[in-house]
Amino acid sequence: MxxxxxxxxxxxxxxxxxxxxxxxxxxxxxxxxxxxxxxxxxxxxxxxxxxxxxxxxxxxxxxxxxxxxxxxxxxxxxxxxxxxxxxxxxxxxxxxxxxxxxxxxxxxxxxxxxxxxxxxxxxxxxxxxxxxxxxCAADSRPATSRVIGRLLDEHRAIADTVHALLDMVRTARIAGQQPEPISMREAVKHLRDLQIRRHRLKEAARFFARLRERTSVADAELDELECQHRRNIQLLDELTELVERDSEPRVPVGRLEQALSAYAQFAWEHLGREEGVVLPAARRYLRDEDWNEMATAFDATAADSDTVKT
Structure with missing residues (x-):
């Protein structure tokens, strides 16, 4: 056809x-x-x-x-x-x-x-x-919209932070300078916090576990994403090490840009696979009770985070 x-x-x-x-x-x-x-x-x-x-x-x-x-x-x-x-x-x-x-x-x-x-x-x-x-039909179930909307908000926050880091490094390179170290450290820490929060949200809601319980069609992709999560932590560790070398000569800005560009490509791959494979499978196979429970878990996790901040 x-x-x-x-x-x-x-x-x-x-x-x-x-x-x-x-x-x-x-x-x-x-x-x-x-x-x-x-x-x-x-x-x-x-x-x-x-x-x-x-x-x-x-x-x-x-x-x-x-x-x-x-x-x-x-x-x-x-x-x-x-x-x-x-x-x-x-x-x-x-x-x-x-x-x-x-x-x-x-x-x-x-x-x-x-x-x-x-x-x-x-x-x-x-x-x-x-x-x-x-x-394409949109999924109008309230709990589904809340859960997926929250996940996509997390994705946007991660993307915004990666772009901000790239902009800092590229602006410095064009000006023939080094990026401001304190701003770089804060931005990398914020990126790490965002990735941890996103992972904890899914863990608290048992997102991947629920999908595995309902169907096996996404098992291979879920396995790959879990491997990518571990690789993500390693890459963030490497970025943190690069921007925190205060006692050594500053890392060449070109090396920082290369590392950030590599991380960005990894992040886009990871987010894209989740958005293009896992979320459609979740919409298809998870039940209303799953979405309701996940929405409640997301709200509780957000409330706990707010309590810790205050």
């Missing part, structure tokens, strides 16, 4: 959910995907030529890396195209036609202009009006 999907990768939760749906659908049909990054929340800054515009393009590369990781984990052939400052549905259709796609998979929040008029329209490859559009 459909053999080549265009998947707009956005910087909002519904787009992340739609990407997971699209990749799973492509895997079931033996189709390939092309990812198109569209940063709806940051599109205006793409017109600028300053450092902030560069940061937005870095965000686009991050989203592509996460989506590509999901495709690799599912065994789905993929390609990606460059970010655009256009967010209209017409621009998405144009990209689909140019890439030879016969189906566009979008999130509910991406319904723009004539999108609703061409939903699941048959495609004969004759032009833009004949590219089919699938609006």
């Amino acid at each position: 459909y053999r080549h999907f265009l998947v707009p990768v956005g910087d909002i939760g519904s787009c992340i959910e739609a990407t997971g749906h699209a990749v799973a659908f492509a895997q079931s049909m033996g189709a390939r995907v092309t990812f198109l990054p569209i940063l709806y929340q940051h599109a205006a800054t793409l017109h600028r030529q300053d450092g902030r515009a560069g940061d937005v393009r870095e965000r686009a590369l991050e989203l592509l890396a996460r989506a590509e990781a999901a495709a690799r984990a599912q065994g789905v052939p993929y390609s990606s195209i460059a970010a655009s400052d256009e967010t209209s549905f017409d621009s998405i259709v144009a990209a689909a036609v140019k890439s030879g796609c016969d189906l566009i998979c979008i999130a509910p929040g991406q319904r723009m202009t004539e999108a609703a008029d061409v939903v699941l329209a048959p495609s004969d490859g004759s032009g833009a009006d004949n590219v089919a559009v699938l609006i």
Whole structure:
């Protein structure tokens, strides 16, 4: 039926959910995907030529890396195209036609202009009006939305901190200086705290354990993510060692940038696999009682954290 999907990768939760749906659908049909990054929340800054515009393009590369990781984990052939400052549905259709796609998979929040008029329209490859559009259904269960929303908030916080670290190091390198050591140490510590908090949230809610109890389809991916978690701790230890060498000559800024870039790629891979494989499987196999209990566990963990802070 459909053999080549265009998947707009956005910087909002519904787009992340739609990407997971699209990749799973492509895997079931033996189709390939092309990812198109569209940063709806940051599109205006793409017109600028300053450092902030560069940061937005870095965000686009991050989203592509996460989506590509999901495709690799599912065994789905993929390609990606460059970010655009256009967010209209017409621009998405144009990209689909140019890439030879016969189906566009979008999130509910991406319904723009004539999108609703061409939903699941048959495609004969004759032009833009004949590219089919699938609006991926959003999971509206309150507890599910709370749990996944909280996890994605954690992912965004981690991504923001990684980008901040990269920006500090690259700005220093361009200026021919060293990054401010105290700021670097604080940022790396914050990144470690975020990763620990994210892991504790899932452990408290027995997220992976519940999924293993309900199905075995994600066991291999869960095993890989648990291995990656241990590797994540090792990489953070290495980063901490690099930025805390106060008694030695300062680490060359190029080495810091290289280490941070390697960590960023690892982080995008890890987050992408969780978003593109584990979360879709959880939505499919976990029961309402699981989501309710996890939401309660998340709330309790958050309350405990607030108590410790005060």
